[in-house]
Amino acid sequence: MTITVECKTRPEGSKPKALRREGLIPAALYGHKGAESVSLTMPAKEAQMLLRKAAVNNTLVDLNISDISWSGKALIREVQAHPWKRTLYHLSFFCVPEGQTTNLVVPLEITGESVGIKEGGILEQNITELNISCTPKNIPQSIEINISSFGIGTNLSVGDLVLPEGVTVLDDSEQTVFSIVAPAKMATETSAEEEETIVQTEADA
Known part of the structure; x- marks a missing residue:
């Protein structure tokens, strides 16, 4: 799925509060022409819709800046928002040229039903995301792990x-x-059986 984001350059001297009153969100594009950054604005409603579809450091978007005739691939690098009102304050994008590797985060997706879980085992997952590096064309939506x-x-x-x-x-x-571990009761029973076996072996000796 291609996500297109339309932005415009931010007027020089414009204040964030004034922009938000006009229904706009301040934004920035980094990595444009090397180290150069561009101050932008985008409609607040479009920014909110974007964040329902895209994830920070994961989703590649097609960014268009109409008033400077620039378009290219970019990642959302940072989202600044009110801690509980969730009002958006600022978005940061990072330009990703075609063929250039970039670092990003992708979710781990566990599929299938483990035979161990069917036997009463418990899935203990330690991490849910993976830090990876790749070019734009190779960015996966997730890393799938079939545990069947x-x-x-x-x-x-x-x-x-x-x-x-x-x-x-x-x-x-x-x-x-992740690990698939025995439930406490099963582990206790197994331990008791092992101890009984050891005692019996010593008695036979």
């Missing part, structure tokens, strides 16, 4: 993940993504 074949006692690390082509993970490869 995983039983009780399974521990999956970042280094075990199967990544899409062109995607490099930035997180520690030893970091645990």
Whole structure:
């Protein structure tokens, strides 16, 4: 799905409060022509709609700045908003030229029903997002993990993940993504059985 964002350059000397009274949100584009940044405005309603579809550091958008005839790919890098009213204050975009790698965050999506969970095991997920690096054309919406074949006692690390082509993970490869553990009752029963076996073995000896 392509998301198009229409912006205009921000009038010099304009105040954020005055812009918001006009129904506009201050914004900025970084990485435009290298280190140059551009101050922008966009309609507040469009900004709110954008954030319902796009995620920070994840969704690539087509950004158009009509009054300077510029368009290109960009990521939403930062959203400033009121902590509980959720009123938008400012959006920051980062230009991503075609073919250039960028760092971003993608969600982990667990699919399937684990055989271990069917047997009463519990899924303990330690991370829900992954830090990756890739070019715009290779940005995945998510990293899918099918857990259907995983039983009780399974521990999956970042280094075990199967990544899409062109995607490099930035997180520690030893970091645990999730574990499928036995419930407390099952673990207690297993421990008791093991102790009984040890005692019986010692008695037989």
